Amino acid sequence: MVAAIYAGTLAAALFATGTGGTVHGSSLETYGVFSSPAATGKSQAVAYDQSLVPAGALVQVRQITRPNGATTVELRVAGVKPNHLFGVHVHQKACGADPAAAGMHYQNKPGMDAAHVNKKNEVWLDFKSNARGNGSAVATHTWAFRKDQARSVVIHSEPGTKGARAACLTVPFRGAS
Numbered sequence: 001m002v003a004a005i006y007a008g009t010l011a012a013a014l015f016a017t018g019t020g021g022t023v024h025g026s027s028l029e030t031y032g033v034f035s036s037p038a039a040t041g042k043s044q045a046v047a048y049d050q051s052l053v054p055a056g057a058l059v060q061v062r063q064i065t066r067p068n069g070a071t072t073v074e075l076r077v078a079g080v081k082p083n084h085l086f087g088v089h090v091h092q093k094a095c096g097a098d099p100a101a102a103g104m105h106y107q108n109k110p111g112m113d114a115a116h117v118n119k120k121n122e123v124w125l126d127f128k129s130n131a132r133g134n135g136s137a138v139a140t141h142t143w144a145f146r147k148d149q150a151r152s153v154v155i156h157s158e159p160g161t162k163g164a165r166a167a168c169l170t171v172p173f174r175g176a177s
């Protein structure tokens with residue numbers, strides 16, 4: 001519980017410097033402290049490659065959905081490998097000890113060709129960490145998630161779609177009502 005309280009405080013601090021302002025619509029925040037799959041237990045944040053995402057690194061994800069369905073997802077991380085380009089996507093399933101547990105990318109319109117596997121049809125939050133190992137990204141789409149079909153954020157070893165899965169945060173994204 002100490003870790004959770006610590007993460008909550010730090011996560012709040014991470015977002016305190018963020019966009020802020022009044023949100024019209026609904027907002028969801030999820031945070032975690034990464035740990036190895038073996039040590040994870042009930043934690044929602046799993047680090048598979050600790051050379052990129054060490055145990056103890058922090059992550060926070062915020063979802064803002066407007067009344068018209070437009071959805072913004074914000075990612076913030078602290079304590080990851082400095083000066084590194086990461087690829088990040090919203091995936092369909094919750095994280096597990098196995099990196100594959102998170103399943104495929106969430107897609108607005110399902111399809112495996114280039115017309116569907118892109119950051120307009122999926123939620124990509126690629127970022128470059130700074131010299132202190134902190135990073136952030138924001139993605140906005142005109143569409144909302146389908147209920148219960150977007151369940152995690154996966155951090156990959158490189159930008160785009162080719163990187164190995166380095167870490168995962170389970171996020172109960174809200175679907176269109």
Ligand SMILES: [Cu+2]
Pocket residue numbers: 088089090091105154156
């Ligand atoms: Cu991914």
